[in-house]
Each structure stands twice: as C-alpha cells, then as structure tokens.
Amino acid sequence: MSDATPALSAVGLGRRYGRRAWALRDCTIDLPQGRIIGLVGANGAGKTTLLHLAIGLLRPTEGMVSMFGRPIRMDRPAGLARVGFVAQDHPLYKGFSVSDMLRFGHAMNPRFDRAGARRRLRDLDIPLDRKAGALSGGQQAQVALTLALAKQPRILVLDEPVASLDPLARREVMRTLVDAVAGTDLTVLLSSHVVTELERVCDHLVLLHQGRVRLAGDIDDLLAGHRLLTGPRSDDAVEVQGVVNATHGLRHSSLLVRRPAGAPTHPRWEAHPVGLEEIVLAYLEQPDINRPAERRA
Numbered sequence: 001m002s003d004a005t006p007a008l009s010a011v012g013l014g015r016r017y018g019r020r021a022w023a024l025r026d027c028t029i030d031l032p033q034g035r036i037i038g039l040v041g042a043n044g045a046g047k048t049t050l051l052h053l054a055i056g057l058l059r060p061t062e063g064m065v066s067m068f069g070r071p072i073r074m075d076r077p078a079g080l081a082r083v084g085f086v087a088q089d090h091p092l093y094k095g096f097s098v099s100d101m102l103r104f105g106h107a108m109n110p111r112f113d114r115a116g117a118r119r120r121l122r123d124l125d126i127p128l129d130r131k132a133g134a135l136s137g138g139q140q141a142q143v144a145l146t147l148a149l150a151k152q153p154r155i156l157v158l159d160e161p162v163a164s165l166d167p168l169a170r171r172e173v174m175r176t177l178v179d180a181v182a183g184t185d186l187t188v189l190l191s192s193h194v195v196t197e198l199e200r201v202c203d204h205l206v207l208l209h210q211g212r213v214r215l216a217g218d219i220d221d222l223l224a225g226h227r228l229l230t231g232p233r234s235d236d237a238v239e240v241q242g243v244v245n246a247t248h249g250l251r252h253s254s255l256l257v258r259r260p261a262g263a264p265t266h267p268r269w270e271a272h273p274v275g276l277e278e279i280v281l282a283y284l285e286q287p288d289i290n291r292p293a294e295r296r297a
C-alpha cells in the first residue's frame with residue numbers, strides 16, 4: 001500500500017446512541033500515515049466515539065471508515081493486530097504486577113517486544129515487580145503506553161492519554177511517545193483537551209465540535225492559514241471574509257479569520273500571526289457556525 005494511502009479515512013461517518021442526538025455526524029476526513037494527529041474538542045464533542053469507530057469498537061450508524069485502505073469490519077477483528085489502543089484513564093489490571101502484564105502482553109501478541117518494553121520501563125524507573133494498582137497515575141499512563149507500543153502497531157490510538165496527569169507527568173508521557181515514534185512510520189491518533197500539549201507533539205489536527213469536524217489539516221497549514229486582525233472598534237465585520245470569531249472591546253475589535261497566507265488585508269486592520277490554542281478556542285466559541293465538515297488531504 002502506498003504511503004499516500006491515508007492511515008484512516010472516514011466518509012460520511014456518523015453514530016447515534018439509541019434514539020439520542022447524534023454523537024458524531026457527517027465526518028469525512030483523511031488522516032495521513034506516519035504522523036502524530038491530535039483530536040481536540042470539548043467534553044461530549046464526540047472524540048471517544050470517533051476513536052472507537054475508527055478501530056471497530058463501535059458500529060457506525062451511517063457512513064464508513066477504513067484503515068490503511070481497508071474498511072473496518074467489526075466481524076473481522078484480525079485487523080486489530082495492527083492497532084495499539086489505550087482507552088481513556090489507561091485501564092490496567094490493577095492486581096497484576098508490571099512483569100505480569102508484560103508476560104500477558106507477550107502471550108497475547110505475536111510481535112510483542114518484551115525486551116524493548118522492559119528497557120523503556122527501567123529507563124523510566126518503574127519497578128517491574130510493583131502491582132499496577134500501586135503505581136502513580138503518571139506511571140500507570142507510562143505502563144499503558146509502553147504495553148501498547150510493545151505490540152508494534154501500525155497505528156496507535158490514545159484516548160485522552162494525559163487528562164488525569166499533572167503537567168510534569170503529562171510532559172514525560174508525551175516525551176516517551178515522541179521518542180518512541182521518532183524515526184518510525186507509526187501513525188498516532190490521540191485525543192486531548194490540552195491544546196498546548198498537542199501543539200508540542202502533533203503535526204496534524206482534527207477539531208470536533210458538537211459531533212462535527214470543524215477543522216482538519218496540518219498544523220503548519222492551519223497556523224499559516226489563520227490571522228488575528230485588530231483595528232478600531234467595528235461591529236460590522238462584514239467587509240472581512242472568513243471571520244471565525246469576532247471580539248469587541250470598548251475601542252478595539254479583534255477578528256480571527258481564516259484566509260490564504262499572503263491574502264491582502266483591509267488597511268483598517270492590522271494582521272498578526274495566531275497560535276494554535278487561539279485558533280482552537282475561536283472555533284469552539286462558535287457554537288452556531290453551521291458549516292459542513294471540512295475535508296483536507
């Protein structure tokens with residue numbers, strides 16, 4: 001399969017739980033191979049639903065999803081051998097020691113790299129004879145990540161891997177991830193609320209809001225394609241195209257706009273580069289921009 005084949009591809013993907021409102025709708029995205037992809041959105045945006053659909057843990061209500069060009073089929077779990085998955089709150093067998101879990105992982109997965117996993121855990125000073133339930137939250141996250149990596153997957157899917165961790169532990173887990181991925185062709189898809197963390201490690205971003213994809217693309221392109229315009233207060237921003245979000249102070253207005261790099265600016269407005277967190281917040285603050293899902297190669 002060529003490298004241009006997306007690691008994950010969703011077309012019109014949607015999921016509704018029973019008769020409730022749609023948790024995910026009209027999701028059409030291609031996620032490139034060999035990248036670290038951040039999935040961001042507020043609580044209830046549909047991140048876990050998308051991750052579970054992506055790896056075949058949930059059946060779509062509509063649409064389809066494929067991995068490395070092959071449709072995900074719940075009745076064909078063999079494809080899961082290519083997937084490493086760490087669920088939210090990185091559940092471990094709390095009564096198992098770390099060594100037990102390595103032995104178990106080795107017995108369950110033919111490609112399991114037990115020696116590499118031991119090495120990584122030793123480097124992290126995690127005692128192999130300690131029961132999982134007696135490890136700190138950060139250590140549990142490291143063990144869960146190490147077990148998933150030891151499976152040597154083609155794609156690693158992590159649901160909020162650092163949500164419950166303090167900033168230092170968060171950074172250490174992310175560092176482990178980046179070190180493990182460097183120089184490999186592993187694709188990583190991870191969800192998080194913590195945009196600063198994503199900005200540091202990810203090179204591609206998908207933003208979900210109220211069950212819809214509002215933004216997707218390479219982070220460099222997203223940064224180049226947005227600007228913050230500031231100028232004297234004006235409640236009428238109609239003259240400016242691509243406004244994502246407008247804020248008005250007593251004397252000044254700020255517009256976060258999506259526009260091609262180098263596009264001319266109206267002389268009334270001064271254009272400034274904008275960070276990823278500001279871009280994400282601007283989209284999340286727009287509950288009623290009812291634009292269709294965006295597709296980016």
Ligand SMILES: Nc1ncnc2c1ncn2[C@@H]1O[C@H](COP(=O)(O)OP(=O)(O)OP(=O)(O)O)[C@@H](O)[C@H]1O
Nearest residue numbers: 017020022023041042043044045046047048049050
């Ligand atoms: N098993 C379920 N039954 C009914 N509704 C569900 C179920 N799982 C999720 N939902 C609903 O679907 C929507 C999306 O939930 P999901 O867990 O995918 O969001 P999320 O972005 O992962 O949220 P969080 O950041 O809080 O984990 C929410 O409104 C949630 O209440």
